[in-house]
Amino acid sequence: MGKYWKLLTILVVIVLSVGTFYITTAIAGNSSPDFKFKLEKGDIKDIQNLKLVGDYLHGMNGEGVAITSDDTVYSSELSYFSQLNNSFYTEPAIQQLQKDYRGFMRGKTWHTATISQDEEQVVYANVKGNDFTNKVKEFEIELLNKKTNNKTTFTVDIPHHEKYNYVNVENVNLIDGKVKLVTLNYLSNQDQTQDEIHLFQIDLKKQKVIEDKVIYSNTVQKQQNSSLYRVESGNTTSFNDYTVFMKDTFKEMKDEYGNYYEEIGKSELIAVNMQTGKVTTFTPPPEFDLVEDSSTFAVSGSKLYFLQADGKGYEVLEYDLEKAALTKKPITQLPESDSAPVMRRQVKAENNKLYIVIQVQSQKAPADVYVIDLKKQQTIVEGKLVSEKVTNDAGNYELYINDFYVNE
Template identity: 30%
Template structure:
């Protein structure tokens, strides 16, 4: 035995040391504080479907941990190896992956690329080759899953008239009847002039051909000191919409000695009907567009929001009858009376408001009239227990 002592001692130390380390590290892993949404008034049932996503960073640590706060409290993403490996795709994508595992293979986990309704799940993306001189071989990759019979229709289609294209990205996918609509942002280059436009490609699913395509918003302009931004207003990715809402912002570029500033000139809101291909400029004289934020579009109503002190002023605007509804305001409170970092979403006629800060209001209101259904606060479950300094930052609001 004498000649084995070094060996046995080393093995013992290895087993004890590494064993102890991993046993104790799995046991002490969960030391994060618990956050809850405390009810101040209203019906707590209203926040059942609400999910707030954010990150928690302790002052002792340099790495934040992602967490979700719901009516049931907070859950932290475990930083276990498998979770890191799988990554953290958006909740919608995660659901898709669980439900339609085969269909979701090889799909980029970007919500914009997906469309879902009762019967179909569609996906479209674009790829191209980057050459030293210019990009080429633009191709759409399209897959449509028929949920009923599980059949998958996948095809690749060349992007038409892509000669001058420099860059293209899919901003939204919509499906109306047998047509798939890809709303893209195209960047074209003409010598040294770059221009960006919102483009729509109509694809007939039955014959797998692009039947039509056109620019919705053209941004070509003569003046070199102005810049035009085109933004597609987000909608719930899993809901069908016949209308697209596009915000076109014109900015004046001012070059100083030291910096380049941009100054707001003009903003236009354009509604595009996918079926009739009609384009309309929404003119809302009573709303100053530079002050109001176009926060949400739910298919028939656009919600403009504006912070006025501690109040969030919401103006619903119906695109069906082109009429602005009655504005209402919701009083919010934040840390030190300071309100910012608003997260808003609308689902099923309800407006959900939260803030990125701790101890800020969480409000559920009737989206149409502004009647408050619930008011609460994201807060520590037991603040007396928590002595550490930390930062909580919520960045995503989601309604199941």
């Protein structure tokens, strides 16, 4: 009889916990503002695939928020189990795969960098046992045939894995029956070379690595530091023509009081052609104001796009990665934001369109949103994110847009 009382007690605790969760959610949701897109140019259908994700802070309380053209959803409004699964922050491309291939996607990472697909198959590739306390040794590969629903799983040794503390998969592509991986490898014994960019080819039939090519070594001089990171190219599981990295080098300086600080020295862009494996390294043109805007890049096909403030507003510059040349004039001009200070600028490319979100410090219109048709080189959407249904209780709040996604 005792065990039944224990089970009953556990059940009551679960019911009360979940019940309290939903009551608290209902109370909290009443005072939270709704956000809508107010367009000054264009059609709302052109941003129906846009999803902004961030943090909403009100007093001492904070929670996640997702904003689309249809709805504003707070993390507290999600089901108990959705919150446990972290589905709120999952990229739309991954959510679609989870919906279509639930069994295959179970337990997979939520980031598109490790997944690629074509019409026939889906491939997942990541590092097994990837942390700083357990030496990396193997790639874990899983392949799903969409027609038969058959799954193939295997591991392959990472060549010279003993050299690395950490290996991060930056991009996965399916090409001609092979998986191409671009990885960022952090060396165990750092001297002047701190990390390396690798291009791996894995034969799916033979289930083995057939190429491991070091395409860039991040080497710095003494008394220098550097950061090497991938330029954002959207949240897609489709084929990427290029994978682009930025390297920033910092010099160690000393002020008049003897205090040390770092000053950015120079920057390099490293572009990897995923079809041919050709690597192009170039110094960004002076038109790119990297000190202020180092994160406002997007890659579409063989073009690199950069959002540049010009004193009147913003201009979008285009760099041809194949020709290694900057287009002579901006492809479009965007108007200046309102008088509120700019907090962050984010740019992503998808479906031959460039999506731009410029966040400002304003509660009435916390962000400007633009969509540019890259083929026509025209701005097709100009709009603002505005708050609606703000009660007195929710009047003083802060909204931080951490990221945004575009559905494929």
